[in-house]
Amino acid sequence: AQSVTQPDIHITVSEGASLELRCNYSYGATPYLFWYVQSPGQGLQLLLKYFSGDTLVQGIKGFEAEFKRSQSSFNLRKPSVHWSDAAEYFCAVVNNDMRFGAGTRLTVKP
């Protein structure tokens, strides 16, 4: 069965520092992978998605993610974090429905 693991429950970075959020998936075929961001009390906003092709995917707000089949990973990165990036980030994989990881909460220090 498909599953998604986000190993880091909470990450704190300083504003301006780089960021990497980890996501590992378990899925037999080529997965469709997504990253969503959720601010407190709000719904989910799509950051980026991977279906096929170039394994480095660019998203909104300066985020990117790299699909690595050999590592079953789809880590999210941003070179310079802004205070407004503080939120909960969810990785998701699609089969017939979308399965989410438990999320990583990002705190940004001034």
Next chain:
Amino acid sequence: DTGVSQDPRHKITKRGQNVTFRCDPISEHNRLYWYRQTLGQGPEFLTYFQNEAQLEKSRLLSDRFSAERPKGSFSTLEIQRTEQGDSAMYLCASSPGTGTLSSGNTIYFGEGSWLTVV
């Protein structure tokens, strides 16, 4: 395009009461999904409609839960005889196209309906 709309945004109810949430998907999106999200967790799939047909239901959707999409547009999710364990955010989402979700369409989420059962 006004996005996925959910109503009410917040609901507090007493245990044992029934509640109903409404979702208006993005116009012309054929697929509509319901998810439940508890604090500190990712969203969990509940059910999925293709137009008016309910095609899949999670085992999380007990017999106290019922979802409808009578005309293939808006959808309702009703919870009967609410329990404290039902307290969560209920997210609705929609996507275009037909066939399975793995054909690559993006799901767009609403802002959710918070339920607190006291």
